[in-house]
Amino acid sequence: xxxxxxxxxxxxxxxxxxxxxxxxxxxxxxxxxxxxxxxxxxxxxxxxxxxxxxxxxxxxxxxxxxxxxxxxxxxxxxxxxxxxxxxxxxxxxxxxxxxxxxxxxxxxxxxxxxxxxxxxxxxxxxxxxxxxxxxxxxxxxxxxxxxxxxxxxxxxxxxxxxxxxxxxxxxxxxxxxxxxxxxxxxxxxxxxxxxxxxxxxxxxxxxxxxxxxxxxxxxxxxxxxxxxxxxxxxxxxxxxxxxxxxxxxxxxxxxxxxxxxxxxxxxxxxxxxxxxxxxxxxxxxxxxxxxxxxxxxxxxxxxxxxxx
Amino acid sequence: xxxxxxxxxxxxxxxxxxxxxxxxxxxxxxxxxxxxxxxxxxxxxxxxxxxxxxxxxxxxxxxxxxxxxxxxxxxxxxxxxxxxxxxxxxxxxxxxxxxxxxxxxxxxxxxxxxxxxxxxxxxxxxxxxxxxxxxxxxxxxxxxxxxxxxxxxxxxxxxxxxxxxxxxxxxxxxxxx
Numbered sequence: 001x002x003x004x005x006x007x008x009x010x011x012x013x014x015x016x017x018x019x020x021x022x023x024x025x026x027x028x029x030x031x032x033x034x035x036x037x038x039x040x041x042x043x044x045x046x047x048x049x050x051x052x053x054x055x056x057x058x059x060x061x062x063x064x065x066x067x068x069x070x071x072x073x074x075x076x077x078x079x080x081x082x083x084x085x086x087x088x089x090x091x092x093x094x095x096x097x098x099x100x101x102x103x104x105x106x107x108x109x110x111x112x113x114x115x116x117x118x119x120x121x122x123x124x125x126x127x128x129x130x131x132x133x134x135x136x137x138x139x140x141x142x143x144x145x146x147x148x149x150x151x152x153x154x155x156x157x158x159x160x161x162x163x164x165x166x167x168x169x170x171x172x173x174x175x176x177x178x179x180x181x182x183x184x185x186x187x188x189x190x191x192x193x194x195x196x197x198x199x200x201x202x203x204x205x206x207x208x209x210x211x212x213x214x215x216x217x218x219x220x221x222x223x224x225x226x227x228x229x230x231x232x233x234x235x236x237x238x239x240x241x242x243x244x245x246x247x248x249x250x251x252x253x254x255x256x257x258x259x260x261x262x263x264x265x266x267x268x269x270x271x272x273x274x275x276x277x278x279x280x281x282x283x284x285x286x287x288x289x290x291x292x293x294x295x296x297x298x299x300x301x302x303x304x305x306x307x308x
Numbered sequence: 309x310x311x312x313x314x315x316x317x318x319x320x321x322x323x324x325x326x327x328x329x330x331x332x333x334x335x336x337x338x339x340x341x342x343x344x345x346x347x348x349x350x351x352x353x354x355x356x357x358x359x360x361x362x363x364x365x366x367x368x369x370x371x372x373x374x375x376x377x378x379x380x381x382x383x384x385x386x387x388x389x390x391x392x393x394x395x396x397x398x399x400x401x402x403x404x405x406x407x408x409x410x411x412x413x414x415x416x417x418x419x420x421x422x423x424x425x426x427x428x429x430x431x432x433x434x435x436x437x438x439x440x441x442x443x444x445x446x447x448x449x450x451x452x453x454x455x456x457x458x459x460x461x462x463x464x465x466x467x468x469x470x471x472x473x474x475x476x477x478x479x480x481x482x483x484x485x
Contacts, residue, residue, distance in 0.1 A: 032393070
């Protein structure tokens with residue numbers, strides 16, 4: 001297996017297990033490249049990538065841009081706030097105009113679920129989904145899996161709990177697909193109102209008690225409470241959420257084994273996770289960010305290398 | 309499929325020993341020199357040379373690394389490539405580097421190898437050693453300083469290098485495709 005089975009990275013759902021394994025093993029090679037004195041390789045020097053961010057992002061946009069530059073690709077950046085989208089241009093028109101300037105790969109973040117899939121059917125470029133609404137965020141799931149693998153080895157049989165706002169989280173859905181394909185067991189934990197009803201149909205168990213969930217798992221992925229997506233109140237107060245589902249040092253230290261703590265960022269310190277946990281030895285939050293560049297390099301390298 | 313044996317058994321061993329002695333003439337005790345094998349197939353020759361040098365020079369300090377060149381190739385997107393591991397856990401800055409590969413054919417792999425190598429620093433000089441030099445087939449102006457054997461072959465033929473470590477025996481053959 002030396003090439004992906006897909007032309008776009010739209011979601012983890014569309015990837016096969018060998019695809020995921022190929023991306024993770026290639027990312028390992030890129031991580032080594034990133035630790036060289038000269039961190040740049042010429043692989044994508046004839047490729048132009050457009051980063052289309054219709055939604056705010058710091059980490060993902062920077063990570064993608066760094067990955068593209070480390071691969072020697074030409075990069076153009078676009079954010080919706082200061083573009084013709086404001087004047088009423090449609091998504092397909094916007095993208096086709098960008099493609100007319102000879103762009104090969106589109107990295108897109110959009111607030112609408114399915115935006116990447118929609119685009120992939122209508123334009124002639126390779127699409128990488130950098131987050132579409134509450135649907136999928138495949139590169140985050142891949143870098144999470146990569147970071148877990150670095151700590152735990154093969155993920156088969158490993159236990160991962162995803163804690164928090166599952167309902168509004170694209171990270172949760174992509175993580176569930178990715179971890180299950182790699183053979184890990186996944187549980188979710190959070191207030192009933194933030195757990196989607198379909199979740200059990202994905203083979204995911206719901207554990208409402210945080211302590212029990214943490215005792216069970218090898219890895220806890222703490223999600224951010226996405227206040228910007230919450231149109232109604234899903235829980236009485238942030239303070240109450242923190243008391244029930246926040247991870248603090250006392251709770252972490254009282255567990256019978258040392259678990260790994262992850263967070264996709266940005267962290268609401270003191271809400272889903274306290275500062276002393278986020279900065280503790282068990283937290284691999286900054287390693288996740290570091291690995292993000294390597295994983296995104298692998299994704300773009302493999303997609304660009306695919307012959308149509 | 310016709311197979312012609314170019315090198316095996318005693319002749320193979322003698323060739324490796326000769327290459328080692330040629331290296332020692334230039335690099336003395338290897339205190340300022342390192343060996344870098346190109347992935348995926350050059351690393352076997354590099355390690356064998358390292359082992360042989362250790363026993364001839366009676367030292368344990370011969371540095372040898374593996375270099376993957378996939379990300380520097382010029383035929384990326386023309387064929388599917390799988391990257392291998394790079395493992396250079398020493399500095400090459402101001403060292404004499406002996407770049408090692410099994411077969412020198414078009415020279416494109418070595419060109420990519422030179423690019424990949426300077427990502428790790430600026431060596432004092434770089435030399436090339438190959439086990440087999442397929443003459444008259446170069447696409448770039450690259451020649452080896454140390455050569456095991458020279459072979460005249462046509463493009464419909466393959467040169468196959470086998471190693472004890474992977475294929476069970478040391479052998480070089482010329483195979484008609």
